[in-house]
Amino acid sequence: MIIVLAGTPGTGKTSLAKMLSERYNLRYLSLTEFVLEKGIWIDYDAQRRSFVIDPEGVVVEIRREIRKVYRGVVIETHDLELLWEAGIEPLRVFVLRCRPDVLYNRLLRRGWPFSKVLENIEAELTGVLAWQAKVYFPRVACEIDTTLAGVNATVERIARNIENIEKDNTICQSIDWV
Template identity: 35%
Template sequence: MMVSITGIPGTGKTAVSSLLKEKGYSVTAQNDTIEKYILERDEERDAIVIDEDLWAEEFPVFDGIVEGHITHLLPSDRVIVLRCRPDVLEDRLRKRGYSNAKVKENVLAEALDTILIETVECHADDEILELDTTSAAVEETAAQIDDFIKGLTPAHFGDTDWSEFLGGDL
């Protein structure tokens, strides 16, 4: 079973995936797989632009977890979308040294449910689990994902609403 752990940068994908790797899951980082799909570097956004469609089409299906902010585009059997309250996400991204523009872009994408919407467009409802990591311990999130992969937790999404953060200083 291939599982995607996705979400805006700063929601906890890498931290959770590291714990799941310790539990015995095979984990692949999206960033380790995109080199040949890079189209350009967007200096203004401090981002790389890749051919997402070709990357997803050519990605080898495997038994394990792939983590990254576009892994929901893959033909995974399960997709976990990690979420974080925009004000907390902003703090996390600033601590990483992200530029103001990059912080704003990512916080706005989180407030607008961008990755969740894309996930729902690509996957069946029973394949998606949305988890709010704002105040959850990494261990708790990893346990919830483990239970979802094992079929002990049902698919669930759509309860997270960050719309109150829209219209402010985003």
């Protein structure tokens, strides 16, 4: 069982993925941490404070890693194209969303440079991850709005969705900001 949590930074991937992995006894895998651990990055962009990855290396390593995970895994990522290229077939891809003004406050609290906060707000406004989900995982993708709900309520919503998949594979919700 592979569950994917995707979203702009600050939408709640780490918090929710860790809770879900405990609840269902699945492994937790952060794609960003994985890339850093494996050293599959080729450059560091100091201005943007982010690592530039080696996409081919990442795809090969993800494939290898996923084969080792028998019971299942909760993967958090902000790049669904990479998972698609690695041939991952998730049971569900949850795209976590957050209203940009609320996300702005969550990201400012991280002490990130203003330019990095704005870059991510823009990504959320334009719905990059939701778009990627619809392009790469159209049959299993759904959007979850985290703006007003607490972490616990959101985890319950996701759990209900997962547990209902076998009964009704159409329980997906889509939201639009524009």
